[in-house]
Amino acid sequence: MDVLHEIFTSKAAVSTFAVILALIVVDLFVPMDNLEEKETAISPVNVALTQGRRDLWKGNPPASIGWLLNPLRGYVFDPLLAINSVLLPLFMPLRLERVVAGLFRATMLPTIGIMYGKRSQAIGVNRSANEAILHKPSMVPIKPPSGSYSAFMAAISFTCSAIQDVAGLMTNPKKYRGWIGALTQFNTFLQETGIGDEMYEAIQKPLLYGRLICNFKILNDVQERENGDRVEMARKVTITKDYINEQVEIGRDIMRFATAGEFATGSRKGKKSYPEYHHSAFFLTYNIKAYGTEMIRSAVDRSVESAEIFESHKDNDDTPLETHVLHHFAAVNHTRKSVVLAIRGTLSLSGAIIDVQGMAVDCSTGKAHRGMAEMANNLWKCSGEKVVKLMDEFQDYKLVITGHSLGAGTACLLNMKLHVDEVFKGRTVECFAFAPPPTFWPCSENSDPEQCDARVKKAIRNTTAFIHDNDVVPFLSVTAVRRMASLLNSVDKKTELIWFWKRWQIFQEFVKIPDDIFDSVIKTEARRDLADGECPMIIPAHCIVWCKENEDGEFEGYACDPYKVAGTDIFLCPDMVSDHLPEEYEDCLDAMVETWLQGM
Numbered sequence: 001m002d003v004l005h006e007i008f009t010s011k012a013a014v015s016t017f018a019v020i021l022a023l024i025v026v027d028l029f030v031p032m033d034n035l036e037e038k039e040t041a042i043s044p045v046n047v048a049l050t051q052g053r054r055d056l057w058k059g060n061p062p063a064s065i066g067w068l069l070n071p072l073r074g075y076v077f078d079p080l081l082a083i084n085s086v087l088l089p090l091f092m093p094l095r096l097e098r099v100v101a102g103l104f105r106a107t108m109l110p111t112i113g114i115m116y117g118k119r120s121q122a123i124g125v126n127r128s129a130n131e132a133i134l135h136k137p138s139m140v141p142i143k144p145p146s147g148s149y150s151a152f153m154a155a156i157s158f159t160c161s162a163i164q165d166v167a168g169l170m171t172n173p174k175k176y177r178g179w180i181g182a183l184t185q186f187n188t189f190l191q192e193t194g195i196g197d198e199m200y201e202a203i204q205k206p207l208l209y210g211r212l213i214c215n216f217k218i219l220n221d222v223q224e225r226e227n228g229d230r231v232e233m234a235r236k237v238t239i240t241k242d243y244i245n246e247q248v249e250i251g252r253d254i255m256r257f258a259t260a261g262e263f264a265t266g267s268r269k270g271k272k273s274y275p276e277y278h279h280s281a282f283f284l285t286y287n288i289k290a291y292g293t294e295m296i297r298s299a300v301d302r303s304v305e306s307a308e309i310f311e312s313h314k315d316n317d318d319t320p321l322e323t324h325v326l327h328h329f330a331a332v333n334h335t336r337k338s339v340v341l342a343i344r345g346t347l348s349l350s351g352a353i354i355d356v357q358g359m360a361v362d363c364s365t366g367k368a369h370r371g372m373a374e375m376a377n378n379l380w381k382c383s384g385e386k387v388v389k390l391m392d393e394f395q396d397y398k399l400v401i402t403g404h405s406l407g408a409g410t411a412c413l414l415n416m417k418l419h420v421d422e423v424f425k426g427r428t429v430e431c432f433a434f435a436p437p438p439t440f441w442p443c444s445e446n447s448d449p450e451q452c453d454a455r456v457k458k459a460i461r462n463t464t465a466f467i468h469d470n471d472v473v474p475f476l477s478v479t480a481v482r483r484m485a486s487l488l489n490s491v492d493k494k495t496e497l498i499w500f501w502k503r504w505q506i507f508q509e510f511v512k513i514p515d516d517i518f519d520s521v522i523k524t525e526a527r528r529d530l531a532d533g534e535c536p537m538i539i540p541a542h543c544i545v546w547c548k549e550n551e552d553g554e555f556e557g558y559a560c561d562p563y564k565v566a567g568t569d570i571f572l573c574p575d576m577v578s579d580h581l582p583e584e585y586e587d588c589l590d591a592m593v594e595t596w597l598q599g600m
Helices: 002-008 011-029 032-037 044-056 063-091 094-116 125-134 147-171 173-193 195-208 212-226 230-234 241-263 278-284 293-299 349-356 370-393 406-420 454-461 478-495 500-507 515-525 562-566 582-599
Strands: 272-275 306-313 328-333 338-343 360-363 366-369 398-404 429-434 463-468 543-549 555-560
Touching (some): 044 063, 044 094, 173 195, 195 212, 195 478, 212 478, 212 515, 230 562, 241 398, 241 463, 328 370, 338 370, 338 406, 360 406, 366 370, 366 406, 406 454, 463 582, 478 515, 543 582, 555 582
Parallel strands (some): 398 429, 429 463, 463 543
Antiparallel strands (some): 306 328, 328 338, 360 366, 543 555
16 A cells, blocks of 8 residues: 555656556567667657657646646656657657657647746746656756745645554554553553643643633743743853854755655665755655655755665554654765765654653663654664665765654664664764754763763764754653643642633733732742653753844854753743744754855
8 A cells, every 4th residue: 555655646656657567568568579670779759758758847837727737747648658658669660650759749749838838937846856857957946835835734744644544543453552552651651750630730721711821821921031041041152153053054964864854755765876956856756745845845955966865764654653663764975975864753643652752761871762762773673784784885984863853853862872882883973953852861860961871972972953943842851841831830820810801911911910920930940850750851962053043033053051951941932833843944054054154
């Protein structure tokens, strides 16, 4: 089913399947003497039909009938031209070919020009990807979709994945047992630590009484007044601005691979090389889109000059959680002389269940996020040998592990595992994590993290993480969620004594927030106790580059300490989710690099 799904969700995949089918038919039914006779001749039909395919993807149909002609182009016309460009020359004499080619040029090429002849300066991603196959590499301007469109596509993609997940749950007993087991363990953890009761008091109860949204707004206003400049509280002043700019420039390029991992589903294997950025365009046309077209736009961006896609793995959502492997792919970035292992983030209910399994388990001489530690181990069992072979082939290249969100957290723990196990001893292994949640504590729960294993320190030194503005995910540890629940509970204890009309006035900012609410939140913030069985977590990076937007609308990067970031409260604000989207990270890093280059 996965193969059929990939075929029918990609236009170029249909054309490729048609060509393969044609070659099979040729191999079975075409006499060899006919092939030998025309071996040295240039096929007029093949040339004409290939020109037709080029013309097919050169322009756009009229907007009024684009809903009809675009699907026909991708799923009917292009496959027909592809299969006939292979079959017809093998069955036709050369003279007949010339006649057919002439007729095609006289009738069909003008028709294609009428149907798909509308030119535009900015073109769609599907068409640019197919042009990358049929034309020599060229600079193709791609029209970036709006942020709202990308967010909408992200929601659609997640919904489709969730439906597929649930369907697999109903038909796969192993997956069902895995889900039930994981959720049962998580529920037991909540009950034993008392976190479940805290969440009920802070969220469920005020939600039932209609106070939750007002509580969120009040807590946001209090946080803005009391802790408005979180970056200053988390800054690591020992790191220079030049170093930050260097990390941002490298991160901008690595981010292309991290976001390409969001939509590539990996039916294509084997070593293929494509110049400039069209290597990604060719690769993506065989894959399912996810997170919206902005993801694809970044993957075909020209900033990655030369790379080779070697191996990829599509996660099977029907597998049990204990054997689930996140989608990932390995590539070689010749520009930066590195083997890149990119890991996909959350795009299904299975991924969401992995996210919430935040219980601490032993991992790499320390403690780690249970769900992501399992994903790191499963991924290496699946593709470790292939990555090792790539590193053996490219002896002077380093290994770079990257990902976004869940993929970033898994990348951090995989990086830690490879260092502690000394898999690539004497070689450089780096990690670039974008929007990672806190996933690791360098030692046992009650030990001083400064006394951790030397291999762990090296893994942390080789990791750089990025936070975009008000993104909430890098602060979502069990400890931080408990602190947020305590703060919300302190607000709720005050708002439950206030009449609805007064709460509405506070929400609309017609009246000021009472001082006793401020005092209650400040007193609650001072309490930082840990529950039984709870372990603090950090983002295991020597430097966290926090990209903040200033009053002029420009982004600035600040080097932050991972322990200080972990001690920062979850900041409730309207853009805490939208700032997590991968395209927001891409746009932010692009803008920072552009500003830096202009200032040189």
